[in-house]
Amino acid sequence: MSNIKTAVVLKGSRALLQGKQFAPELMTVIGVAGTVTAAVLAARATLKLQPILDQTAENVEEVKAEFAENVSSESEYKKKLSKAYFGGAVEICKIYAVPVSVGALSIAATIGGASIQHKRVVGLAAAYKGLDASFNEYRKNVIAEHGEEKDNEYRLGLRAVDEAEKDSEEGDTPAVLDDAVFGSPYARVFGEMNENWVKEDGFNLMFLRQKQDFLNNKLHARGHLFLNEVYEALGFDHSKAGSVVGWVLGSNGDNVVDFGIYTSGARTADFVNGLEKSVLLDFNVDGVIYDQIEKRRK
Secondary structure, X not given: OHHHHHHHHHHHHHHHHHHHHOHHHHHHHHHHHHHHHHHHHHHHHHHOHHHHHHHHHHHHHHHHHHOOOOOOOHHHHHXXXXXXXXXXXXXXXXXXXXXXXXXXXXXXXXXXHHHHHHHHHHHHHHHHHHHHHHHHHHHHHHHHHHXXXXXXXXXXXXXXXXXXXXXXXXXXXXXXXXXXXXXXXXOEEEOOXXXXXXXXXXXXXXXXXHHHHHHHHHHXXXXXXXXXXXXXXXXXXXXXXXXXXXXXXXXXXXXXXXXXXXXXXXXXXXXXXXXXXXXXXXXXXXXXXXXXXXXXXX
């Protein structure tokens, strides 16, 4: 019995944890389904409305007819008239009570799901900002101790190799810095797997430059830009990090969106000169901007 109890508790705890994990999605689904249900119930209730209105009107006419010729008491007349109207209102409330309740609960579920999701994004932004600050501080220490070249090697997971090592039989595995196909966590390869990539020479570079100009205009017009917006414009999938990092004007960043086409070494140089068909895009995001948008507006 003890083992059974333990198993039940573990499964219950796991189910509760999964429920919390997917709470925003579940509450949103419940909210949408409840709204549709409320609309259907309201439509059915409306079919019962006309008989109630007719009965209420009949009751009111009876009261008026009763006191039409002889109004012995004005207060009695108003009392009975109010009772007739109130009775009709009560009957209408009864038929719409369930649809209204379901609709109210559905709206509450939808708002609750959105609120939970918002709190999670805020928490993610705070955690990511702390991690980003720690990483940047680490990079500053590396640059101060070893220089920018070593920082790039450590950050990209690369190391330069000499000509003798490249010519040796065992020298084909290490990555050469200039031939890097790696980048920051935000980097993406723009190649034939992308729906916007074409085979014709020059068109890919033209497309990327136009998108970079467009996104810079958007940044300066609105004041901020999320990385996921850049991904979407270029045909890449969104990322979790892309929902909180990006660019904000006046945030000690570059105040410009740069794809790294002209600044990422020999690989991108070959692409610009038409020697390569694909290119690694490494975006110069300012960092976490989720909590900086409102500050800038103020």
